[in-house]
Amino acid sequence: MRHIISILMENEAGALSRVAGLFSARGYNIQSLTVAPTEDPSLSRMTLVTAGSEEVIEQITKQLNKLVDVVKLVDLTEGPHIEREMLLVKVQTDGEARTELKRLADIFRGRIIDVTTTTYVIELTGTGDKLDAFIEALGGNMILEVVRSGVSGIARGEKSLHL
């Protein structure tokens, strides 16, 4: 099963490579990984999407907790949560297709943030599935470039991951 693990860790040089190294050394899979400092500059927040059996996920969370730089972590998929990912896509477009594309972006609540006579850059935020669906709808031949941020997530309600 797919799991989203949110990690608060010391904002130290090398902390990211400890996590990445752990995953490669133990043969766990990483689907996406995002990391940035939090409002407390001494802490980084990392969101990691992985997949595995219950046993594997249990080992992953235990092994992560064992890293000296990891302060706290939570498996967001254990409770109600929100996940978001941002997509930037550059598409080749001219003539008739431009209005069609604008309409498609609107349907997905995307925004066109860069325009030239031959290209658009569209920004879209949502779950991974929604981004997949949009890319699918665009069809392969107009896409010049796709950039995805990787998943960030947060628990719903009062529950929160902080010190």
Add this chain to the structure above:
Amino acid sequence: MELTGADIVVRCLKDEGVEYLFGYPGGAVLHIYDALYKQEDVKHILVRHEQGATHAADGYARATGRPGVVLVTSGPGATNAVTGIATAYMDSIPMVILTGQVPTALIGNDAFQEVDNVGITRPCVKHNFLVKDVKDLAETIKKAFYIATSGRPGPVLVDIPKDVTANKAEYHYPETVSIRSYNPVNKGHPGQIKKAVDLMLSAQRPMLYTGGGVVLGNAADALTEMTRLLGYPITNTLMGLGGYPATDKQFLGMLGMHGTYEANMAMHHCDVLIAIGARFDDRVTGNIAKFCPTAEIIHVDIDPASISKNVKVDVPIVGAVGSVLADMIRLIKAGERKPDQDALAAWWRQIQEWRGMDCLKFDRASEIIKPQYVLEKLYEVTRGEAFVTSDVGQHQMWAAQYYKFDKPRRWINSGGLGTMGFGLPAAMGVQFAHPDATVACVTGEGSIQMCIQELSTCLQYQLPIKVINLNNRYLGMVRQWQEFFYQGRYAMSYMDSLPDFVKLAEAYGHVGMLINKPADVEGALKEAMALKDRLVFMDFITDQNENVYPMIPHGAGLNEMILV
């Protein structure tokens, strides 16, 4: 007063109570060596290879429970140390390794003798640090000792660029440090402990299986008390030997790949398995699918990640082994419930029957020296009081099987990584820790040559180690696998062109002895032990074709042993 980084390093070691520093100099650490030169509190031991430094520090740590400390230079000094660091990591040995690094301004420039020490060692240390500012040096060293020795112990590396050792800062060594992201547990959960005790007391066929955690956690006395209180059979892992007195009647010997018949059979047939400070290593479990098919399992371990990693357990308890055992003993004593004596008697009758197989028998009438015989005699001659280090191979298994360890920290071997070359330098560390004790290094002609240069260190510091070389002219353990599983195709397992070990020992300034008749074994051992202040290298010419039995072949369960 402001001190240089180099002086700060040395002051930290002194304030930490470090007795010995095992190391080897080089460019990046010359300031530190200069600081060492000016004082006498911390004694620096000059090895002959950085691997030797790490194993010596490791042996010291295993024999004392105190952290071993290493100092090596950047680049090749650090890479040479990696094998020893990984060895300590796999066996959870507390160790602090100080490595030199090129000056901060040159880091990343492929400078002379630059290697990314933090990167190279990351997968084989508990934690590591790069100190970029001399102001952080003392606190980082304190953190290194704290992390290395607390929770599940392990090696911690501190990488120190050369300019940091030249720069100055105010010296302050903190008494304690706290790290918000690192809070090892000590006490076990009372509810879980209660559940475990209830399950233990309900057992019909109980079995205690204990490992290195008991030794590391200084919990041998508590384990012995609880085991006697319950009257249950007990086995130790390779790392756990000495955690329970081997001469006691409740002890079934070691378990696992080369464990005794009775220990492995009792594991296989038990209904409640009590695992304490052991980690269900593949060399212990055999085929996981066939492991303890009828048992409910209790597992006590300080490391939550060790629990349910290989084998799913029923009652997990995270905590320091000593503390959890004390809580268990209290509950057992206070409770009404006692072990089911009838069931236990029947279980012991069954175990006696298994014991009757006499699985460690060997040919005592042999004209050629049997390795098992040497170890039996070593045990007798040293009256079981020696510290025994070993290398890796058949000799290691025979030492584990035939030398009966009644006390913890007497059996010192590389269990997890299986590092050939460990034995001699580890023995040096043990001998420094216990200058008056008998320290025997059981080795093979393959392993000993991996760190033989340390014979020179032994001369320099007058270490009267007794090297027991079981010379079978084969990489014996490799040969055994080739005999069993490769139809006797002995690819590269034969040691050609061996040195004359007697002359070699003499060339290094030690005493060499060649023993090739069974009748001479005991006398030679006595003679060697009597040479209290000399290193004696005993070259025993042993049976080339002897195998280690019992053996659990790959894919088999614990009840499917190959017997002699």
